[in-house]
Amino acid sequence: MIKVNHLKKSFGKTEVLKDINFELNQGEVLAIIGPSGSGKSTLLRCLNWLEQPDGGTISINNIDIEIENINKKQKQQLIKQSAMVFQHYNLFKNKTVLQNVTIGLKTNKQLDRSAIDARASDYIEQVGLSDFKHKYPVTLSGGQQQRVGIARALALDTPVLLFDEPTSALDPELVSGVLNVIKSVAKLNKTLIIVTHEMSFAEDIADKVIFMEDGFIVESGTPKQIFNNPRQERTAEFVKNDKGVK
Numbered sequence: 622m623i624k625v626n627h628l629k630k631s632f633g634k635t636e637v638l639k640d641i642n643f644e645l646n647q648g649e650v651l652a653i654i655g656p657s658g659s660g661k662s663t664l665l666r667c668l669n670w671l672e673q674p675d676g677g678t679i680s681i682n683n684i685d686i687e688i689e690n691i692n693k694k695q696k697q698q699l700i701k702q703s704a705m706v707f708q709h710y711n712l713f714k715n716k717t718v719l720q721n722v723t724i725g726l727k728t729n730k731q732l733d734r735s736a737i738d739a740r741a742s743d744y745i746e747q748v749g750l751s752d753f754k755h756k757y758p759v760t761l762s763g764g765q766q767q768r769v770g771i772a773r774a775l776a777l778d779t780p781v782l783l784f785d786e787p788t789s790a791l792d793p794e795l796v797s798g799v800l801n802v803i804k805s806v807a808k809l810n811k812t813l814i815i816v817t818h819e820m821s822f823a824e825d826i827a828d829k830v831i832f833m834e835d836g837f838i839v840e841s842g843t844p845k846q847i848f849n850n851p852r853q854e855r856t857a858e859f860v861k862n863d864k865g866v867k
């Protein structure tokens with residue numbers, strides 16, 4: 622469903638993604654772990670073309686792209702395959718919850734106003750925020766705001782969802798509510814890629830785990846392999862330390 626080969630990305634002289642290769646089947650959940658600065662966000666952003674990669678190939682949902690020869694139509698097709706949930710929610714502060722969620726529907730669907738609102742309301746209900754439809758983000762907790770971010774991503778109706786540290790900006794007591802919403806999203810048969818520092822969550826939800834460091838995938842495997850029986854010294858060290866912190 623997703624196949625990435627030899628993906629590369631530099632910012633100026635800094636090589637941030639050096640040679641990224643992985644595959645993921647439809648409906649699977651991939652967790653990406655790794656230290657800060659290892660290129661995790663850049664990888665997600667390249668998949669959604671929020672950053673333009675420099676080389677390699679990306680295939681998502683039968684859309685096959687050679688980065689160096691991509692055309693405008695392929696770019697538009699690629700962008701439609703995935704929706705992003707951001708670490709800092711990235712909601713429009715001057716729009717209500719409902720308006721934030723309808724943005725995705727408006728740009729993607731030929732629906733009339735009441736149909737758009739009805740669809741958006743369904744997504745808002747899915748993340749447990751029906752009572753907050755007409756509130757503004759500033760009146761919501763971080764956890765509620767992130768759930769709006771998830772509803773907005775769902776409303777784009779893409780086969781792939783990308784989560785970039787969806788809980789790392791949250792107060793600890795708000796984390797589990799958001800993780801539970803992500804768990805329910807994982808049952809929708811979409812393909813999920815989640816960058817996270819929540820090791821036990823990753824272990825619980827993921828079909829596959831990738832450990833990234835310094836622009837490379839150091840190791841990938843099942844959660845069992847990565848968390849209990851890593852082959853690489855660096856993975857073992859990272860997993861141990863990160864577990865130790867908790």
Ligand SMILES: Nc1ncnc2c1ncn2[C@@H]1O[C@H](COP(=O)(O)OP(=O)(O)O)[C@@H](O)[C@H]1O
Pocket residue numbers: 632637655656657658659660661662663664
């Ligand atoms: N827009 C950018 N311009 C320049 N450097 C960037 C940009 N985005 C990320 N970087 C650099 O790329 C490296 C990887 O960043 P990032 O992908 O955010 O890592 P992670 O998400 O794993 O913490 C970092 O050294 C960061 O400073």
Ligand SMILES: [Mg+2]
Pocket residue numbers: 661662663785786
């Ligand atoms: Mg990041």
